[in-house]
Amino acid sequence: GLLADVQATALDRLLTTAVVVAVILLAAGALLILVGWVWETRPSVPVLTDPRHGPTLTFAVTACALVGTMVAPVAITGSSPRICQGSAELCDARYDEIAQLASHNAMATTADRFIGPLQDPDIVGQLGAGVRVLLLDTHEWERPEEVADRLSTSDFSPDLRRRLTGILGRVNPPHPGLWLCHSVCGAGALELVPTLGQIGDWLRDNPTEVVTLILQDGLDPVTTQDALLQAGLADLLYRPDPDPDRPWPKLKDMIDSGRRLVVFAEQADGPAPWYRNLYRYGMETPFAFRSPDEMSCVPNRGGSDKRLFLLNHFVTAGGGLRLDAGTVNSRERVLERAHNCERQRGRPVNFIAVDYATIGDALGAVEELNAERLEDDARDPVERSPDRLRAGVPPVRDGAPVR
Template sequence: MHCHARFYCSLALVASSLFSLAAQASSLSTRATVCNGHAELCERSYGSVSFVGAHDSYAVGATSNVFVNQDHDVTQQLNDGVRMLQLQVHNQGGALRLCHSICAIADSGLLQDYLSKVKSWMDSNPNEVVSILIVNIDNSPAPSFDLAYKAADLDGISFAPETPTLPASGWPTLGSMIDSGKRLVSFLDNGADPSIPYLIDEFTNIWETAFNLVNPDLFDCTVNRTKGDTSTQMFLINHFLNKLVAGLPAPDPDNADVTNAATGAGSLGAHVDTCRTVQGRPPTFLLVDFYEFGGGSVFQVAADINGVTYAPTTPIAQPVTANSSTSSSPSSGSGSGNGATAMPASNLMAMAISVLSAVTMGVVSVL
């Protein structure tokens, strides 16, 4: 700008400075100051934060049911601090359903209904970054998942990376994700399609340890599944212990307090320590069964990794036994898939044998 009078030039400069300051103030006013419960995490990249995950998050019921992995529903899981939700999705007549191995045995309802609960919770908790990991058991096409996300209105808050693969160090900060409103991160273990970039391929971005272990001594930090460079990928530890029922691995709630503990042989904390030694860094995702067993110990482990204090404002949920009642139990559902289909104890062995036969014939994969 060419000014003929110093006075007017000065006014122009002052006005320009004021506009600049106003713009900066506006930007600052929208920045998240607390991210996933801690101010310290706002400047940390997604790939450098550790998150507790619920294995088979949808498979909810009393621990006496061998086909459940959690005993509180997704809303309670999120309330208590779970930030990764792992799902096994089956295609039943064109409908995407959440089933544990076989829908005829353990059907937890439509994926869309589950996602709607996630959306409701995220709307009420705008400073939280959440992840969903989908096991696409029937190799359903990515557009079918896109339809379910759109029906639940989750596509609009889903993060889409600029490239299909990001190293752990290349992810945005939690604060920037929250500020942008793109704070749901979703992975598909297979079937990802670049035309739907917010459904991210898991194994080019994440590697996993072994799963379905029945011996706690075998919890290690060896790469089990990947399609990428493990030295730069995020990684997930499958830290849930199983027991054998009719020769098949089934969740083991009897030892969950020990498995989920922060210290001790076979504990989550010990597993993380092994990873620090073997990989030189902690895992990004800690996938567990019956997350509340241990009284919050799984969240303590994650907090220790992240260098923050675990201090919940309200106590987390208590374990649900066969004689307990809970809003997440199958009997209290509305028929829309609130929990895993209830099964009498007398039928469990027969059902397990049926599943074993199906696995033997290659009909189903048990995760």
């Protein structure tokens, strides 16, 4: 893949640089030996035999060697390739042109001991594993009388709903503060502001990456905005164009601006200019599938004519099972559905949301989708034009849709 090519190129350059530096150091050592020999034998060259010039000659040789070791790598290998979103090839791609791996209910993890988890690593671990879009649910802690209502709209299995209703209805004192929870906080919760702070820390440690949050917002907009600012994210928040039909910037431009955190909400739209409603800018597939065979591409929230496209690629029956994730997260299954939905909806898929993102090879499928788009751009830049796809004209080559 692209990452393997970049790694191989980097290794070749490293080996070449190491050889050149070694040669320079050997040459410098030989010159120092020559200076020592001149100092001892005093040949008939006035400049070399004058004792006053010995330290100067030694300094000059040493300086040349040091300069050579610094200049040689750049002169031979050139500057390192720029990396955006893990790839040197994606820097010139726009945010609305690339595919990214998304984790559904990213806060509900095995690592954080949630009941009914849908991811294994914690949020920072998911980012480290290649996830770049986090689907998160924000809440205040439920009161006992709210437990049944919240569970009624959850994707927990019926049996788990009954058990949680009985347990949490009796023993679940509300906790103050703001939380990331999967339907009910009594089944697992992360404090909102500290978790947002961890995402900000990861972004600062990885300055070539762009991260997107999609919030199922159970908190009012002002409370959510205040939490993002309290977490210290003000300098990272990207402001989408007020016109959702306008093209998004290139990844390299977002990275250069420092504004590398995009925040969408399912309900709210502002008032902050960096807190926008997802379904003004994007569209999605359905998300309540009882089996892998039920997965479809029909329009759901956001309609059918938006620049961003969220592919909900998980099975909700049983509350989300590793067995189902192992099936639908295979590279072949993800690619097949993404290609099919792109043909039906006339837009490239941007966010591929999965349960258990570290099971299967959904990330490999994302990388392959991006490689296909880059290849198509190189052959015919018009074919992957979002505006052409928005018009409902799928790219065609030799009489067949491009996959």
